[in-house]
Amino acid sequence: MSGGRSHGVQPFLNAIAGIVRALQNERHMRFHFAAALVVIVIGAWLRVKAHDWLWLSVAITGVWVSELFNTAIERTVDLASPDIHPLAKAAKDTAAGAVLVAALFAVVVGAIVLGPPLWKACFQ
Numbered sequence: 001m002s003g004g005r006s007h008g009v010q011p012f013l014n015a016i017a018g019i020v021r022a023l024q025n026e027r028h029m030r031f032h033f034a035a036a037l038v039v040i041v042i043g044a045w046l047r048v049k050a051h052d053w054l055w056l057s058v059a060i061t062g063v064w065v066s067e068l069f070n071t072a073i074e075r076t077v078d079l080a081s082p083d084i085h086p087l088a089k090a091a092k093d094t095a096a097g098a099v100l101v102a103a104l105f106a107v108v109v110g111a112i113v114l115g116p117p118l119w120k121a122c123f124q
């Protein structure tokens with residue numbers, strides 16, 4: 001399969017294309033993208049500190065990475081097992097579980113980092 005190999009800047013372009021394809025085709029990916037934008041805008045508005053940006057970026061990255069892996073696993077399972085199979089279900093459900101863990105972490109980080117200053121800005 002040497003025709004599939006690439007050199008120089010091509011692997012980077014392939015990776016960008018993978019992210020763009022996921023954004024175009026995956027509803028959940030678009031939701032995570034929009035959620036990250038909202039968090040970044042609110043963080044900038046609240047002028048959160050550098051170490052808080054670190055937590056927010058770890059949370060956002062975790063959700064994005066897990067969703068990209070989830071998408072890759074879904075596509076691979078669809079290719080390998082187009083018919084219903086308990087192992088296909090196990091693979092997809094486990095991958096979805098990884099996204100859920102990352103999303104719960106992001107919610108906790110968002111609540112801890114943005115919650116108090118947001119409350120102060122809105123209600124005090």
Ligand SMILES: Nc1ncnc2c1ncn2[C@@H]1O[C@H](COP(=O)(O)OP(=O)(O)OP(=O)(O)O)[C@@H](O)[C@H]1O
Nearest residue numbers: 026027074081082083084085086088089092093096
């Ligand atoms: N080949 C299969 N065999 C058994 N169960 C499957 C199979 N494909 C999907 N499932 C079950 O259906 C669920 C939904 O699968 P699906 O491929 O539609 O992914 P999804 O979570 O809806 O994501 P997306 O909407 O991004 O495709 C899986 O989590 C799994 O439980």
